[in-house]
Amino acid sequence: MIIWGWRKLRKVLLDVDEMECSNCHNINRFKLIRYTSWFTIFFIPLIPFKSEYFIVCPICEYGYKIDKIEKERIMQDSSRLR
Numbered sequence: 170m171i172i173w174g175w176r177k178l179r180k181v182l183l184d185v186d187e188m189e190c191s192n193c194h195n196i197n198r199f200k201l202i203r204y205t206s207w208f209t210i211f212f213i214p215l216i217p218f219k220s221e222y223f224i225v226c227p228i229c230e231y232g233y234k235i236d237k238i239e240k241e242r243i244m245q246d247s248s249r250l251r
């Protein structure tokens with residue numbers, strides 16, 4: 170019997186600019202986070218089938234979703250600065 174399912178993995182891609190959080194009102198460098206949904210077999214992630222990107226507050230995890238185009242733009246901007 171094959172046990173299959175899916176799971177979500179979270180990865181911090183980079184720190185973005187300082188912003189004031191509209192939830193906890195701390196000023197911090199927000200994080201660009203990618204959540205990837207993986208198709209799993211026997212609990213091993215095999216095939217990624219969906220990625221979502223979020224900008225979140227590092228303290229309270231409050232944030233908002235961005236699309237892939239916006240994420241590419243942020244990644245490009247930050248690599249130019251380095």
Ligand SMILES: [Zn+2]
Pocket residue numbers: 190191192193194195226227228229230231
């Ligand atoms: Zn916050």
